[in-house]
Amino acid sequence: MSSEYLVEVSHLKQYFPIRSGFKTIPLKAVDDVSFKIKPGETLGLVGESGCGKTTVGRTLLRLYKPTSGTIKFDGEEVTEKNIHALRKEMQMVFQDPYSSLNPRMTVEDIIGEPLDVHKLYKTKQERHEKVMELMETVGLNAEHATRYAHEFSGGQRQRIGIARALAVDPRFIVCDEPVSALDVSIQAQVVNMFEDLQKQRGMAYLFIAHDLLVVQHISDRIAVMYLGHMMETAEANELMDNPIHPYTQSLLSAVPIPDPETARHSKRIILEGDVPSPLRMPTGCPFRTRCKYATEQCAQAMPELTDRGDGHMVACWNK
């Protein structure tokens, strides 16, 4: 069975039980999120810390068991039973290149582990060759295969993490803040590599990051999350040039632009206050406590995502 979309997420909810005294209250990390990703497409997922973007990525790979909602991969529903096989198609690259690599394993074993798990080789020689090939793909020196992770710089470690994800030749990779921990000059190297690999292999990405300029650069479409809800999704340039949701507008205006002329003339929309605690979520639209357009209606119900033309979806009552 196949469909137009590679990944289809509908009404995904991920609650974590938090014990508070004698009561257990749910922390609604992801609350009713739906999106679709086409083969070979990059969906950028942005939002501030605590908005649930990482949880979405992890739930997709079933690192967490979703509270409700469905995830379909290539038309097939992802369940407890088939996730093991599906992880050959879906992989993940983590944010922190320091804690996501086992310090006791050599690079060859780190990259080779997915091959072991999915039994993708017949002889030891074949495994070795595959690892060498992968190291070359991500621009690592094959002579370094016997080294340990701590002997590499941050950028090189992220390359090891990417090679590990590529080992099973997946069709979809969840990239969870893969460049956030890297220096500016190294960031560009890794971003370029993601783009090249996508061209060569036709993979789809869910690219999670908080750096909007990087996300705009790499994504075909961008989705904006706030406190577990999807606020706006649109084609990348459309979203950056013409944000509709008040949250997206203030988020974009807050991004420091590395250009003095633009910076002098742009007007920042400064949001009052902090993000509310997800344990004490406001009723209705979660953004209403910081929104200058908020009305009665916003307190009563969360608006649905509605199409404002050309697939530009916005969840707001007033805009």
Added chain:
Amino acid sequence: MADYKYILDVQDLHTTFTTDNGEVRAVNGVNFRLKPGKTLGIVGESGSGKSVTAYSIMQILADNGRISGGKVLYKGEDITKWNKKKMAGFRGKCCSIIFQDPMTSLNPVFTIGYQLEEAVLLHTDRNKQQARERAVEMLTLVGVNEPEKRVKQYPHELSGGMRQRVMIAMALACEPDILIADEPTTALDVTIQAQILELMQDLQKKLGMAIIMVTHDLGVIASMCDEIIVMYGGRVCERGNADDIFYRPAHEYTKGLLRSIPTTANNGERLVPIGGTPINLLNMPKGCAFCPRCDEAMKICLTEIPEEIQVDEHHRAACWMNVKKMYEEGNV
């Protein structure tokens, strides 16, 4: 007190750390001057020596680090010669620092109020009652809501943005002449970052302190600095105002850095990364620190450290390419 034009004048500063693997020269001859009430931005990647420069000014280096050369003149006086007691008076009263991570720079076992009062009691002759009033006043100034309630709270009860506001309140409680901000917004979300940057600019207008802004984020410094210095490998590669640095970069490293960041202008194009890996301070090249990663490197770059050369009125860069250009134009 001597006549001074600059509130802070750093001359040929060298800072060295002694490690098991040998001497690490984190700062190698940094010069800059700061006028009262102005903002200086220091940009660089990790290992460029930008934070160590800031810590050297405050003399809060780790035990294995020391200032191995140069002068730091505060109002014309060399503070590297000052003793411990005099330095303790300098910190907080003359010059304050706020750190990247507001989680770890506040003491978790004392209330916000206690930590704010501590600085006030130490540096001024206010009594306890007045110090508490000052603490509340400072919290109001930095935009913390319900300051009377906050002074009784502990750091864990506040959000990241609130904690950074408390840090700023603490740093400014004794009205220092200089505020050093070491990556003040790196740990914060963009909307909170915008609040904090706005607050710092506001407070500068009200209180008139000079700010040294240490950051790796070119976006942060583009809008708020009078002068910017770009550091690499413990040296200053380029200095100038924001327009000089962003529109007329004269050092290959600055040029590379600007090419490698995604902007609205280069959207849709391929990024041009700087090749290679960041510098290893234990194994510094003999010539220009950037030459192993530089596409334009010439023979002389390998062997000789370039001097800073005037490119424009207030714009200087330490790159041999500019010397080459001058020869080609026949200006030598």
